[in-house]
Amino acid sequence: MTGDVTIGCHQCENCLRGLYNLCLSKTEVGLCRGKDGAFAEYLTMPARHAYRIPDELSFEEAACVEPAATVVKAINKARFEPGAVCAILGDGPIGLLALQAADACGAGMLILTGTIDERLDMGRQLGADVTVNVRSQDLRRIVDELTGGVGVDFVMEASGSIDAVRQAVDIARMGGTVSVVGLYEHNVPELDLGNIVVRDLNLITSVASPTPSSRRSG
Ligand SMILES: [Zn+2]
Numbered sequence: 001m002t003g004d005v006t007i008g009c010h011q012c013e014n015c016l017r018g019l020y021n022l023c024l025s026k027t028e029v030g031l032c033r034g035k036d037g038a039f040a041e042y043l044t045m046p047a048r049h050a051y052r053i054p055d056e057l058s059f060e061e062a063a064c065v066e067p068a069a070t071v072v073k074a075i076n077k078a079r080f081e082p083g084a085v086c087a088i089l090g091d092g093p094i095g096l097l098a099l100q101a102a103d104a105c106g107a108g109m110l111i112l113t114g115t116i117d118e119r120l121d122m123g124r125q126l127g128a129d130v131t132v133n134v135r136s137q138d139l140r141r142i143v144d145e146l147t148g149g150v151g152v153d154f155v156m157e158a159s160g161s162i163d164a165v166r167q168a169v170d171i172a173r174m175g176g177t178v179s180v181v182g183l184y185e186h187n188v189p190e191l192d193l194g195n196i197v198v199r200d201l202n203l204i205t206s207v208a209s210p211t212p213s214s215r216r217s218g
Pocket of ligand 1: 009010
């Protein structure tokens, strides 16, 4: 089995609309009713949030289903267009899954940023055309060189770094899309909303991914 991270109450307004990821009294696996989380050998969770996995899917692959669903939902929400020049900011699991999702959706060019060379190497194996270690390389300069100063069509901020949020806005082309899926410990100070407006950016956020009831199997 695999399962949701977000456990909805299925009684509130958002749950009744199918948006249990936005449940007004949601809890999460590991927090739900004080039970064990998914690092325990066994755990209990509501059946409606558990999903049978097909025999051909390994446990390792099944463990990636929920985060993969999260990035696919974010890309769909952002109305990703094939051929888009993309930048994925963040070389963690979400960033590497977003990279593969954007590739599968027909990205024209894929740029991956991060801070860990081994993960960036993995990103190249997974489809990144260009990788940028933001600790030692100038992302804006590289994007300008690659795009003739225009900027990228689609940028997903998946690192949770406040600096990366500013970078995401900075490297998007006018009229481009900035999708924010990172989770932030602190508020992002001094994000220039005026600059976002006059450059006609599509600023879109996304959190988790509710599974339509028609697709549940568990
Ligand atoms: Zn609810």
